[in-house]
Amino acid sequence: MSGELALAIVELDRDKALNLVKSRSKKGESPLQILEECRQGMVIVGERFQKGEYFLAELMLSAEILKEVTAILEPQLAKVRPPKPLGKMVIGTLRGDIHDLGKNLFAALVKAQGFEVHDLGVDVDPAVVVQKVKEVKPDFVGFSVLISSGFDAMKEASEMLEEAGLRKQFKLMVGGGIASEMVKKYIGADFFTTDAMEGVTYCMKSIGGKR
Ligand code: B12
Structure with a gap:
């Protein structure tokens, strides 16, 4: 896992995760890169869940955070998407x-x-x-x-x-x-x-x- 954002997701720190997404997106970082780091965090949440370290509530909370991240990134994602869908x-x-x-x-x-x-x-x-x-x-x-x-x-x-x-x-x-x-x-x-x-x-x- 590479960074602060992935860690915030693993720790289910919603406010920190959303603030990091907003500030990194504002600075012009690629939304795909930001989403990739969120995915890495989600993989770890999934692993912790499999091991019984996290429960259903944690899994659902991480999914909610990802939903909010995607909503924040949507305008940027729309810009990087090819004009014609792949x-x-x-x-x-x-x-x-x-x-x-x-x-x-x-x-x-x-x-x-x-x-x-x-x-x-x-x-x-x-x-x-x-x-x-x-x-x-x-x-x-x-x-x-x-x-x-x-x-x-x-x-x-x-x-x-x-x-x-x-x-x-x-x-x-x-x-x-x-x-x-x-x-x-x-x-x-x-x-x-x-x-x-x-x-x-x-x-x-x-x-x-x-x-
Ligand atoms: C979360 C959960 C719930 C939540 C669902 C919330 C939600 N909004 O999805 C709630 C509490 C509502 C729930 C309800 C029930 N659940 Co449930 N649930 C789970 C649980 C704990 C985790 C599933 C999950 O979300 N995993 C995390 C996600 C990210 O993983 P994933 O879905 O596999 O997705 C990954 C890949 O597969 C892939 N992927 C997923 N979809 C697709 C599609 C495509 C096209 C592609 C390419 C990739 C892809 O992408 C993801 C990331 O890599 C599992 C147990 C488990 N360990 O799996 C039981 C489980 C699935 N549930 C089960 C059951 C029985 C139920 C209930 C019937 C319980 C009940 N008695 O009421 C009800 C179902 C009602 C219904 N009609 O569906 C059983 C199913 C048993 C079976 N084989 O039939 C399980 C396995 C639990 C168990 N061990 O008994 N559940």
Whole structure:
């Protein structure tokens, strides 16, 4: 972990983190660099959580801080984003699952890289995904999944997209705590990960190959 900002996030010192973001952004530092340092802090929060050193309240507080950081950086992020988005993404947590901390983190990172992100939220009906894909024509569709009862809704969405003749137009990604090779196969996805940065790298590589 590199700096004061990452440390403020790890220590859940909201005021210090937001003040550092504001002052560094004012001095002209790249919003991507600032966000990267926040991500490093979030990784450590996640590790502490895994080890049982942090609890749910700490995890949610760190996610809130990241949300506020992203809001502060949004005007700067808008300036560094390419005029034409690198690619489009539809993302959501499907029916029966309301977990969204990881989805929001991944969405913020991929957006910061210049992707146009259409976040459908949580507990999303498969029909809503199909409707949005028709409307947006994305390069990627991303599902976030944390509970096993969410598998069937993802499979249903994937099959509905196939039936509508839309499936070949985008890469289907699945991420979240219980994403796995098995889940990827079950829902007919192209990619799975339990790491947001790996997801971003996959998007950058896939879009690079397209252009
Ligand atoms: C936080 C949490 C909650 C919070 C959710 C808050 C929120 N706004 O998200 C609350 C308290 C609401 C909650 C509720 C419940 N939860 Co809960 N919850 C968790 C917990 C503790 C952490 C999950 C989390 O946020 N992790 C941190 C994030 C950052 O990690 P992540 O999601 O994996 O995301 C990373 C990557 O996967 C990736 N990523 C995520 N999404 C995507 C998408 C794409 C496209 C890509 C590329 C990458 C990507 O990016 C992130 C950063 O690298 C887990 C336990 C655990 N250790 O995982 C249980 C857990 C997921 N919950 C569980 C359960 C059962 C529930 C409840 C049913 C509990 C209950 N009995 O009421 C309800 C669910 C209600 C529902 N219908 O969804 C179980 C699921 C078991 C299972 N396998 O089915 C778990 C595993 C706990 C357990 N051990 O039993 N929960």
